[in-house]
Amino acid sequence: MEVCKLCKSKHTISYKHPSFNMIFHECKDCEVIYKDRFNRVSEAKEKLIYDQHQNSLENTGYVNYLNNFLDAAVYPFIKSGKALDFGSGPNPVLSQLLNAQDLFHCDIYDYYYAKNEEVFKNKYDLITSTEVFEHLDNPLDILNRFYEILNDSGIVSIMTLFHPKDESDFFEWFYIRDPSHITFYTPKTFEILAKASGFMILDTNDYRYITLKKLPKF
Numbered sequence: 001m002e003v004c005k006l007c008k009s010k011h012t013i014s015y016k017h018p019s020f021n022m023i024f025h026e027c028k029d030c031e032v033i034y035k036d037r038f039n040r041v042s043e044a045k046e047k048l049i050y051d052q053h054q055n056s057l058e059n060t061g062y063v064n065y066l067n068n069f070l071d072a073a074v075y076p077f078i079k080s081g082k083a084l085d086f087g088s089g090p091n092p093v094l095s096q097l098l099n100a101q102d103l104f105h106c107d108i109y110d111y112y113y114a115k116n117e118e119v120f121k122n123k124y125d126l127i128t129s130t131e132v133f134e135h136l137d138n139p140l141d142i143l144n145r146f147y148e149i150l151n152d153s154g155i156v157s158i159m160t161l162f163h164p165k166d167e168s169d170f171f172e173w174f175y176i177r178d179p180s181h182i183t184f185y186t187p188k189t190f191e192i193l194a195k196a197s198g199f200m201i202l203d204t205n206d207y208r209y210i211t212l213k214k215l216p217k218f
Helices: 043-051 060-073 093-100 117-121 139-149 167-172 187-197
Strands: 012-016 023-027 033-035 081-086 104-109 124-130 150-159 199-204 209-214
Touching (some): 060 093, 060 209, 081 093, 093 104, 093 124, 104 117, 117 139, 124 139, 187 199, 187 209
Parallel strands (some): 081 104, 081 124, 124 150
Antiparallel strands (some): 150 209
16 A cells, blocks of 8 residues: 655555556645656656756746746745745756845755755755756655754745646646656645644645745744
């Protein structure tokens, strides 16, 4: 029996995609869906996928995409401070947009392109993570790490598409076809992750954005 990798529930079902060689595990308690470990690509293949991303400040559509995220999931909750963009990618555009405001000083971290472990010795007011959490096998471990490096009442702003709960829609969903996408969430998933890691949900658009706030330890 598959035990949910996030909440450890035994109320988890497994099924195979009707058209592709993909096996998924779905938790009925926290609503996470994740690919079976045999459907995951190697780090070398994953990096090749990321290398194809050609996003830059010159890409107006991409800049607008990130500015929409900042306007919805960051600026309503924090106006200035020290920031970390986690999973900055080969071209760290979001950090450049934050730094251009002159109200934020933004560091970057990326497992493949900016693996500077020194950032985890710092303290931050804001952590952003755009189109990263769907690649993570261990999102709870990452949120726990965020908690330790955030200042009191620090903010985490995340962008990842929430999965459709309908099975037929999920099977048709383009997001699962990226070989590097392995974990898929709903707001309920993040509610459980937040509680387990010391955060509360400040806001979500129930589609792509979610913003968390660090709670004090007692």
